[in-house]
Amino acid sequence: MTEEPLLSIRGLRAGYGGIPVVFHLDLDVGEGEIVALLGANGAGKTTTLRAVSGMIPPMAGTVTLAGERMSGRPAQRIARLGVVHIPEGRGIFPSLEVDETLRLAATMAGVPRRGVAGTVDEMYATFPALARRRGQAARHLSGGEQQMLALARGLIHGPRVLMIDEMSQGLAPTVVDALFALVGSLPQRGVSLLLVEQFVSRALQLASRAYVLEKGEVSYAGSAAALAADEAFVRGSYLGDAGEPAPVMPGGRTADKQAPPAGGPGGVPPNIGG
Ligand SMILES: Nc1ncnc2c1ncn2[C@@H]1O[C@H](COP(=O)(O)OP(=O)(O)O)[C@@H](O)[C@H]1O
Ligand SMILES: [Mg+2]
Numbered sequence: 238m239t240e241e242p243l244l245s246i247r248g249l250r251a252g253y254g255g256i257p258v259v260f261h262l263d264l265d266v267g268e269g270e271i272v273a274l275l276g277a278n279g280a281g282k283t284t285t286l287r288a289v290s291g292m293i294p295p296m297a298g299t300v301t302l303a304g305e306r307m308s309g310r311p312a313q314r315i316a317r318l319g320v321v322h323i324p325e326g327r328g329i330f331p332s333l334e335v336d337e338t339l340r341l342a343a344t345m346a347g348v349p350r351r352g353v354a355g356t357v358d359e360m361y362a363t364f365p366a367l368a369r370r371r372g373q374a375a376r377h378l379s380g381g382e383q384q385m386l387a388l389a390r391g392l393i394h395g396p397r398v399l400m401i402d403e404m405s406q407g408l409a410p411t412v413v414d415a416l417f418a419l420v421g422s423l424p425q426r427g428v429s430l431l432l433v434e435q436f437v438s439r440a441l442q443l444a445s446r447a448y449v450l451e452k453g454e455v456s457y458a459g460s461a462a463a464l465a466a467d468e469a470f471v472r473g474s475y476l477g478d479a480g481e482p483a484p485v486m487p488g489g490r491t492a493d494k495q496a497p498p499a500g501g502p503g504g505v506p507p508n509i510g511g
Contacts, residue, residue, distance in 0.1 A: 241304055243268045243429055244289075244320065244398045249298035251281075251288035257296055259284050259453045266398055266431050269424040273440040273461060274433045275474060276450035282433045283325050285450070286400045290322035291315040302397065317347055319397035325406070325433075327387040331376035335367055335386060338375060342390040360389040363419075381412035388419070392428070399423065400431040405439070417443060437474040441465035 242265035249262040259281040266272045274282050288295040291312035300308040300320075307315050316322070329338060339357040348356045361368035364385045370378055375386060384404060391399055401420065405413040413436065421443050423430060434440035441447060441461045449457035449464070457464060464470060 242266060243270075243303055244431070245299075245301045246285075246289060247299050247301075249285065249288055249300065250296040251284050251293060251298075252296060253284075253293070255296075257453065259288065259450075262298070262450075262453075262455060264431075264448055264455070264458075266429050269427075269429055270446065271421070271424060271430045271432065271444045273437075273444035273447040274431060274450065275437055275440065275447060275464075277474075280450040281453040282450055283402055284453075286322050286324075286402050286431070286433060289315075289400065290320060292322065292324075313345070316394050316396075319395070321391045321394045321396035321399050323387050323391045323399065323401045323404070325402040327383050329375045329383055329386055329390070332374050334372055334374055335378070336371040338386060339367075339389060339393065342393045346394045348393070356393060360393060363392070364389050379412075380408050381416070384408065384412075384416060388416070396428055398429050398431060400433070402433045403435060404432070405434065405436050413439070435474075438465060438471055441471075 244264075244266040246262060246264040249264075250257045250260055252258040262281075262285060264272070264274070264285075274285065276282055284293070287293045289300050289307070291307070291310060291314070295308050298308065299306060302318060302320055305318065307318060307320055310318070333341070336357065339360055340353050343353045343356045344350075346356075361371070366382055367385055367389060370382060375383060378386065388401075388404075391401075404416055404420070408416070417439055420430065420432070430444075432440050432444065441464055444461040446459065447457065447461040447464045448455055449470075457470075
């Protein structure tokens with residue numbers, strides 16, 4: 238790459254309680270690029286996203302956005318600077334109404350009070366299904382609608398890089414299709430993507446490049462098309478055995494929680510769920 242990548246991760250080490258589960262990871266996302274981050278359960282994909290977004294502090298390494306250092310900053314600052322993480326499990330507040338969720342997100346993103354309603358309306362234009370549910374508590378939404386809410390909350394920050402963890406988890410194929418169509422259009426609107434996905438072949442269709450993590454280390458970095466042509470990899474991924482079984486950590490995993498969001502006014506993607 239001749240130009241500096243938009244997002245650049247160098248020598249990232251991350252883990253829990255002082256024990257690394259991701260070792261010396263290098264990863265780039267170029268401007269306008271869609272990059273897939275793949276690997277078996279427990280490989281360290283979620284941990285990577287958490288460390289990049291500042292949800293957990295990196296143990297070593299640097300993350301830069303357009304040359305500006307992100308690593309070491311608090312999560313909310315990183316989100317406002319344009320690196321936004323949509324967590325596995327969506328991380329939405331079940332009792333908060335859709336409208337409250339989005340207004341809170343806009344406020345956290347630094348939208349001035351008088352701009353909040355307009356910013357939220359932009360999200361309703363993008364996701365008409367959410368507009369129809371604006372007064373409902375998030376727990377009453379379908380899985381697809383909850384994922385739309387999580388996406389809208391992320392997009393409100395006006396991200397330059399959106400990192401989405403397991404977007405299609407638990408969703409019907411038609412809903413997944415609609416979400417992929419939306420997400421695939423984001424680069425035209427200035428949002429570059431780092432996708433962690435179980436639907437490996439779909440992710441590889443959308444992405445130009447892919448990384449495969451195995452036990453916290455990159456085992457493949459290169460063309461998504463070349464990886465998609467590797468039948469053994471794709472088949473193995475579907476069976477969830479593209480690596481060793483995930484070690485069980487004492488105390489198990491904690492639920493994904495996302496600090497309330499931050500950032501500038503979002504781009505306006507095409508609408509979905511109309
Ligand atoms: N909150 C946590 N505390 C301790 N260990 C964790 C935590 N979250 C994940 N792990 C461990 O870190 C490793 C990588 O997990 P994770 O990043 O969630 O993998 P992936 O997203 O690729 O499935 C696994 O061994 C997992 O058990
Ligand atoms: Mg994960």
